[in-house]
Amino acid sequence: MSFPWAKEYTPANDFTKWVDEKLPLPRLVYNAVGAGYPVPRNLSYFWNFGVLAGFCLVMQIVTGVILAMHYAPNALVAFSSTEHIMRDVNWGWMLRYAHANGASFFFLVLYIHIFRGFYYSSYKAPREMIWLLGVVIFLLVMATAFMGYVLPWGQMSFWGAKVITGLFGAIPLIGEPLQVWLVGGFAPDNAALNRFFSLHFLLPFVTLGVVILHVWALHIPGSSNPTGIEVKQESDTIPFHPYYTAKDGFGLGVFLIIYCAFVFFIPNLLGHADNYIEANPLATPAHIVPEWYFYPFYAILRAFTFDFVLSAKLWGVLAMFSSILLWFLLPWLDRSPVRSGHYRPMFRKFFWFGLVPCMVVLFICGGAPAEEPYVMLSQIATAYYFIHFLVIIPVVSSIEKPEPLPYSITEAVLGSDDSAKLGDTTPAASA
Missing domain, CATH: 1.20.810.10 (Cytochrome Bc1 Complex; Chain C)
Structure with a gap:
């Protein structure tokens, strides 16, 4: 983004000026x-x-x-x-x-x-x-x-x-x-x-x-x-x-x-003891089990335990890859004009009390044995994961009423008082 107030690069001597003309790496x-x-x-x-x-x-x-x-x-x-x-x-x-x-x-x-x-x-x-x-x-x-x-x-x-x-x-x-x-x-x-x-x-x-x-x-x-x-x-x-x-x-x-x-x-x-066995x-x-950072997606893979039209294994593979690929759709799924979760009360609740606990459950279930209650918990968490991104985010972005936004970044940092301006050293500003 071009800022008119951004400082321009000025070579300090003839050598840096020559370098800037031939290969402007310092400027970059x-x-x-x-x-x-x-x-x-x-x-x-x-x-x-x-x-x-x-x-x-x-x-x-x-x-x-x-x-x-x-x-x-x-x-x-x-x-x-x-x-x-x-x-x-x-x-x-x-x-x-x-x-x-x-x-x-x-x-x-x-x-x-x-x-x-x-x-x-x-x-x-x-x-x-x-x-x-x-x-x-x-x-x-x-x-x-x-x-x-x-x-x-x-x-x-x-x-x-x-x-x-x-x-x-x-x-x-x-x-x-x-x-x-x-x-x-x-x-x-x-x-x-x-x-x-x-x-x-x-x-x-x-x-x-x-x-x-x-x-x-x-x-x-x-x-x-x-x-x-x-x-x-x-x-x-x-x-x-x-x-x-x-x-x-x-x-x-x-x-x-x-x-x-x-x-x-x-x-x-963070490793596994069995990997020290040839x-x-x-x-x-x-x-x-995979490494811990794959746990959520491994839990999604194992959440499908029965055949329905397609085999359970194929459903698990499709769901595992889809759980990441749907992130590509987020710019178009979230239609709210407000970006920050600080000013979106409904979105904020679903994020902290929905998505975050869901991911915690998937992390736990991904590293746990494929037995109850972990299978059931991973199935619930997997269902919520997809509902959150494909249903909740589009619906919430359409119906929620955002909180008032500050006029500018400066106002958000220094307040809306007229005296609260950058570089203002008057007593009112420092009070």
């Missing part, structure tokens, strides 16, 4: 994350999670590239090469724990980032493309994470791969040939492991490309904000640097403290 950085990029002045710490997600992606790429130098994508030695990294490679244990826990923290950051978008309706015009690219990023990260989980070739890796790839067999007519083509055989083995390793290495760079498009799309309309009001005047914004670089730096510091505590003190808390196609684990 200055306009993207520097003083040349005005940002709404009322962004809360929930807006830190976009930067944290970018940091997690870079951290995963760096640690992943180094780990790939020591990993052998062969079913006969994959498990041994993983143990070799842990025991023999200098700092290999730290790199692997950083990569494994980094995936969990990456998803934690993404979930908070997405739910912030749900609450503040970040998917609404003029930011639809930002949201659509964000959903694409989430799908790419999910695919990358699944393929990475297979690589240690432990018991849970092997059987998780067998269960997930087996889902394609539920597709009528072409399901089984498609499954064999994807896996390279009738069960996950050397061919599947090589393919998963190749894609796991490639997809993060594809994701990075989409992230660049995501950030580019963000800079066209500018950042959203907790009020949902567009920028109207210069006092509504402050430069990204130094104000939000400092704020993001503080958030990154807190994130790293928690992340390092997991890496160095409780690195296996894959054995003849010994099925008592309870096959």
Whole structure:
């Protein structure tokens, strides 16, 4: 978004002027994350999670590239090469724990980032493309994470791969040939492991490309904000640097403290003990579960337990993929002219007392055994999940009466008093 009051980049000397003429990279950085990029002045710490997600992606790429130098994508030695990294490679244990826990923290950051978008309706015009690219990023990260989980070739890796790839067999007519083509055989083995390793290495760079498009799309309309009001005047914004670089730096510091505590003190808390047992196609684990960040979608997959026209397995596959794909429709399902949940009383109640508890139930049921009462709870939560997005949001957006909005971001921050203006140092303003 073009702000007439944005500061222009001025080269400091002849060398930087020459660089700016030949390759205007400093100007690009200055306009993207520097003083040349005005940002709404009322962004809360929930807006830190976009930067944290970018940091997690870079951290995963760096640690992943180094780990790939020591990993052998062969079913006969994959498990041994993983143990070799842990025991023999200098700092290999730290790199692997950083990569494994980094995936969990990456998803934690993404979930908070997405739910912030749900609450503040970040998917609404003029930011639809930002949201659509964000959903694409989430799908790419999910695919990358699944393929990475297979690589240690432990018991849970092997059987998780067998269960997930087996889902394609539920597709009528072409399901089984498609499954064999994807896996390279009738069960996950050397061919599947090589393919998963190749894609796991490639997809993060594809994701990075989409992230660049995501950030580019963000800079066209500018950042959203907790009020949902567009920028109207210069006092509504402050430069990204130094104000939000400092704020993001503080958030990154807190994130790293928690992340390092997991890496160095409780690195296996978020993993599964069975994955320290080498894959054995003849010994099925008592309870096959994916990583915790897949729990809600795994619960939706298992919620269908009976055939109705189509098989229960196919219904589960369709529902699991649809639960994410319907996010693409949100810009058109939510027709309310007000963005922020702060000013939408009905929407706010359904969000905090409907969607959030629903997701908590799905997380719990996804990691629980496929038995009662978890099956029934997952069925109820799955039904509500789809009703929330496909019925409740369109209906609420049409009938609710929003609360009055402030005139501007400045008014929301400083109040509506005429003396409460940026830079006003009179006694009335400071009283």
